[in-house]
Amino acid sequence: MVERKGALARILPHLVLLTGVAIVAFPVYLALIGATHESSVIANGQMPLTPGGAALDSYYRAIVIGPSRTTREPVGTMLLNSFTMAMLIAVGKIAISLLSAFAVVYFRFPFRKAAFWMIFITLMLPVEVRIYPTYKVAADLGLLDTMAGLTLPLIASATATLLFRQFFMTVPDELVEASKIDGAGPMKFFFDTLLPLSRTNMAALFVILFIYGWNQYLWPLLITTRDDMQTIVIGIKKMIVTSDAITEWQIVMATAVLAMLPPVLIVIVMQKLFVRGLVETEK
Template identity: 85%
Template sequence: MVERRSLWGTLLPHLVLMAGVAVVAFPVYLAVVGSTHESAVIANGQMPLYPGGEAIDTYYRTLVIGPSRSTREPVAGMLLNSFLMAMIIAVGKIAISILSAYAVVYFRFPLRMAAFWTIFVTLMLPVEVRIYPTYKIVADLGLLDSMAGLTLPLIASATATLLFRQFFMTVPDELVEASKIDGAGPFRFFKDTLLPLSRTNMAALFVILFIYGWNQYLWPLLITTRDDMQTIVIGIKKMIVTSDALTEWQIVMATAVLAMLPPVLVVIGMQKLFVRGLVETEK
């Protein structure tokens, strides 16, 4: 039976949706417009709502030269640091979590469930809670101002382990028996059967974990002291000068716009797999 809806019943949801999009998109539009004007135009509160003529010069300075104050490093280097950090965290979390979930579900060893619940309890201990001991260990190992120091303490994920475990428990036992009949060992069963079945789950987790790594603020702030190792989030904060010096707002706006692009591209590029990984009932 086809439901008949009135014109108002069809129009109202679209109006609400467009209003929500406008509320979310307007600050982004202001950042794009602000990056095309001079700093004085933004600072005096009279920035127009249409683009200016400084876009090419502003983005060139931002990416290649860097701001003259605060960070003094090109934003291209910050983008690379953030991208490497987010990729290592996302891939590392997925790799460790899927292996730990595979071990918990398909292997029988002493204290198996105790190990799983120990992993699960770490959900209550975010990096902010264990920040001092984590920093002390990283400092003692000489990993300050390094990519290993930025990523290794954040690479374990109890959430991803739980999600993979719940998915593996829905895999029919017949697949395990069929693999044994075919002479497949544990590694081959994992590689040829479980990994293909987990593709959408891994895609959904990758998007979430990439954005998680990209948006990290507290840990990179503590672990990095050199300008060439700072991430894009830290760079934006350092560009906003609180002293008498005038903040180069056009550089800040351009950096904010550039900082949004990689997560947006990841979401757009993996949209189909991301949605399937979240909504498929058997997952």
């Protein structure tokens, strides 16, 4: 009796978890399978669960040619745009946040508290809320359809600033003093000591911010109109909505799979640092 109960108690959590995995993984599986069939198969209302034979063709057409009737740009360009945007956003956010946290924590300047609270308040104003004024400013500065316009408004980041501020405050004051005595000025201390100590935090943040940048939809939709500036997230959306042609589902699926790859790769590559950055408390 007791043993049977024990066995059930052990199996049940696994069943729950497996169900969860299945729910998450099934759409991904469908996308993988969908990309391997001829365009006519899905268009006819079938959704096969076994792979077809058109995989190479689908990916080739997606990456190099693009679905000619809708987006006009190959997915390769979109991937590059998305990657550039996500990289600039992640790196930019980290650089700006590091410097502003450094200023707020280590320097006594007039209105330091005010500056800190203003940064803090922007937490309550994400892009979606301030989208009209931000668009107006970007347009007036002539940033429409440029990479700068795409990334700059998304770079200012209160979250990362706060995170680095918290981290910097745990760095012992004596380390600053030792640096002073060792003849390191403020920026030298920043680069020689603070940056290396923030390495794992930066890695964790980079992963999160890269995915944040990669998944941007609303802002790129507004700021870019040129086809060669399109990001992959918008590209997928445009491929689906067609008024005068059949949606090429196999290419949409292939594009979706391709869109998933870079964030997955980033997570895998930075996994070790990422986890350490989230859990590490030792200084």
